[in-house]
Amino acid sequence: MGRWEVADDLSEVVELNISLNRGLLYEIFWQYTLTVEELERQKARAWVYIDGSRETGLALTRKIGALTTIEELWGEK
Numbered sequence: 654m655g656r657w658e659v660a661d662d663l664s665e666v667v668e669l670n671i672s673l674n675r676g677l678l679y680e681i682f683w684q685y686t687l688t689v690e691e692l693e694r695q696k697a698r699a700w701v702y703i704d705g706s707r708e709t710g711l712a713l714t715r716k717i718g719a720l721t722t723i724e725e726l727w728g729e730k
Contacts, residue, residue: 655704657712663689666699669711673727681713681725702728 660666670687681687682695692699695715702710710728714721 655702655709657700657702657710660699660701660711663692663699666692666701666711666713669701669708670727673711673729679725697724 667687667689670681679685682691682697684691692713697713697715700712700714701708702712704710711726712723713725714723716722
């Protein structure tokens with residue numbers, strides 16, 4: 654069973670997003686190109702799912718007031 658960890662390296666998050674989406678185009682935070690700058694602007698927090706030694710999932714969350722919302726969630730297909 655894997656575990657979720659906070660991702661500190663946002664450039665790694667962008668690369669993992671591209672890898673998990675396999676080149677498909679998705680709207681993320683109302684943008685079609687996920688960048689480190691956009692993640693910072695949106696005050697997003699990234700979580701990586703690690704299964705064994707592999708990164709197999711990604712979640713982006715944002716805090717809106719006192720509520721934390723999951724904005725995006727990806728995993729291996």
